[in-house]
Amino acid sequence: MLELVEITPPKKVGIIPCNGEELPEGTLTRFACRKVLDQIKPNNTVTICLPLFINNGKEERGFVENFPTITVDGCDKRCGQKITEKLGGKKPEHSIVITDLLKEHGINAPGSARTLVDMDQEAIDLVAGEIAKKVDEIISKPNDGGK
């Protein structure tokens, strides 16, 4: 007799970087998020384009309404978190602020918004690792924290 096994799709978490174009920490949000999306948690994460929120991006708003999110902000203005709360209608599961995280770990911010260099890899790894840790926390929750 065949044993029926329920196959459930992987839980998904939306990663929302501020992408701040003006600041090196904004660039760091991009690189760290792409590392999570492409290398660390490719099956459990998607990214949300922040400006599409205000542009009536139906997919973006629908995703945030129905799935857990992690915002990654470059500075304490917390633009990503604020926009997610205002337009997504709920708080993100976790909010990471790069300046706080780097300070906590004694790691210098990148020197340029234009490009990151080899010495910035430690900062990228730190932020990506923190995001991945929060993703694990969310997807390990039973019956909530993702579909």
Place this chain on the structure above:
Amino acid sequence: MADKTTVVMPCSGIGKPYGEIGRQSTYTLMEDLCPGKVTTTCLAKLMIGDPDAVELVKNNPVITLDGCAQDCARKNVESIGKKPDRAVRVINTFKHHRDLKPTGILDLGEPGRKLVEILASDLALEIDCPAQKEGAADA
């Protein structure tokens, strides 16, 4: 656009390379081609109504650079009541140079970097940059 600082606003897209081409073109204008004549601010700051970002955008000429047809940068600038002086879709630059296909999203590769050069140089001509004038004199 000669007398004021020009604010170049790239979109924040990180799903495709064209957002990064817009951002890198912005940095090329700011640091290489038009230093002191071009600046930028975070699109997200504009979205939360940050007073400094709103004032900067409202009081200066603005060029928006969008990676896709959603035109998020342009629409977000317009949402504060400012009509961009020029709204550019990066994909149109690629359409004129289809041989230059970026090889990654954030690491654009040599073809992507070439697209950045082309787009930034085109925009610099409109911004009346000293570096462009010097280049023109040498040509």
